[in-house]
Amino acid sequence: MKIEEEINQKQFRDVYEKVMVNVLFTGSWLQNYNNQFLKDYDLTVQQYNVLRILRGQSPEKIMLNEIQSRMLDRMSNASRLVDKLKNKQLVERKACKHDRRKVDIWITPLGLEVLEKIDAKMADFYEIFYRLTEEESETISHLLDKLRG
Amino acid sequence: MKIEEEINQKQFRDVYEKVMVNVLFTGSWLQNYNNQFLKDYDLTVQQYNVLRILRGQSPEKIMLNEIQSRMLDRMSNASRLVDKLKNKQLVERKACKHDRRKVDIWITPLGLEVLEKIDAKMADFYEIFYRLTEEESETISHLLDKLRG
DNA sequence: AAGATATATTTGTAATAACAACTAGAGTAT
DNA sequence: ATACTCTAGTTGTTATTACAAATATATCTT
Numbered sequence: 001m002k003i004e005e006e007i008n009q010k011q012f013r014d015v016y017e018k019v020m021v022n023v024l025f026t027g028s029w030l031q032n033y034n035n036q037f038l039k040d041y042d043l044t045v046q047q048y049n050v051l052r053i054l055r056g057q058s059p060e061k062i063m064l065n066e067i068q069s070r071m072l073d074r075m076s077n078a079s080r081l082v083d084k085l086k087n088k089q090l091v092e093r094k095a096c097k098h099d100r101r102k103v104d105i106w107i108t109p110l111g112l113e114v115l116e117k118i119d120a121k122m123a124d125f126y127e128i129f130y131r132l133t134e135e136e137s138e139t140i141s142h143l144l145d146k147l148r149g
Numbered sequence: 150m151k152i153e154e155e156i157n158q159k160q161f162r163d164v165y166e167k168v169m170v171n172v173l174f175t176g177s178w179l180q181n182y183n184n185q186f187l188k189d190y191d192l193t194v195q196q197y198n199v200l201r202i203l204r205g206q207s208p209e210k211i212m213l214n215e216i217q218s219r220m221l222d223r224m225s226n227a228s229r230l231v232d233k234l235k236n237k238q239l240v241e242r243k244a245c246k247h248d249r250r251k252v253d254i255w256i257t258p259l260g261l262e263v264l265e266k267i268d269a270k271m272a273d274f275y276e277i278f279y280r281l282t283e284e285e286s287e288t289i290s291h292l293l294d295k296l297r298g
Numbered sequence: 299a300a301g302a303t304a305t306a307t308t309t310g311t312a313a314t315a316a317c318a319a320c321t322a323g324a325g326t327a328t
Numbered sequence: 329a330t331a332c333t334c335t336a337g338t339t340g341t342t343a344t345t346a347c348a349a350a351t352a353t354a355t356c357t358t
Contacts, residue, residue, distance in 0.1 A: 027176015
């Protein structure tokens, strides 16, 4: 559905206003879609994302700063986000030996297990993306990169 | 900057994962950019958006439901959002005569004034979009429409 | 008209986000 | 060593978001 119909706005001042609205709207739409899917696993998009960052690094440990710099929404509070995951026993945290300002964080076996469960259902989730060809997906990615400068 | 570098992730499982991450990331990035700009006017993106919806309709009144259906982030709470704007005297609200379940909402002269001030600075704000050609903007919009189905 | 159902909005709440202030440890210069 | 500055992370506070439940009015059915 065209963005004009989606938000019931007849027209935009120009294509730039339209693309702005469309990026904002689609981002919000996709985040909702994600959250809906992840609700079964009691995770938010941001929490899931942090778990994936940690898995990508596993079995290496990683510090909070590093997590923050890789997060999709950098405004969320990485420290408390890790807290939540720790409470669910999906990650572990310990002060770094060499530099006691830092904390080492790593994913637990349970965390990996949860991610695997999610992976198993990923095909269903990804279905919507097959509305796009691979080439179209590349095009969006490329142009969004360009927009961010 | 490429999304891979932006979030420091070497690779994605496929182009679909990449486009998902990119849409989420860019949406969040753009929302932050917007909020930063609007901070001078003590408005959030959602509040600004509601004001614009009301201006589009002005001097007609509009009901809450209608606002909600046009919002970019439909999960925000339209009722309390209008509250905030009313406290700032940017909008007015009154129970609808014909159907007392509904409320009529409309933008005040002060609200219009604030929007005009923002308009005056819009050129600065829109600068980033000129990284894209008109054609590229149309392409993004079209493909995002397609993604949402 | 009474009761059931649908619609529009508000309110309660718990979780999360935004932002600033604070704490603690490391590095650096004198 | 002392003072200064920088870095990493935590904590406090307020606003916003997400979701469900409650309220109030309108509409439909019999």
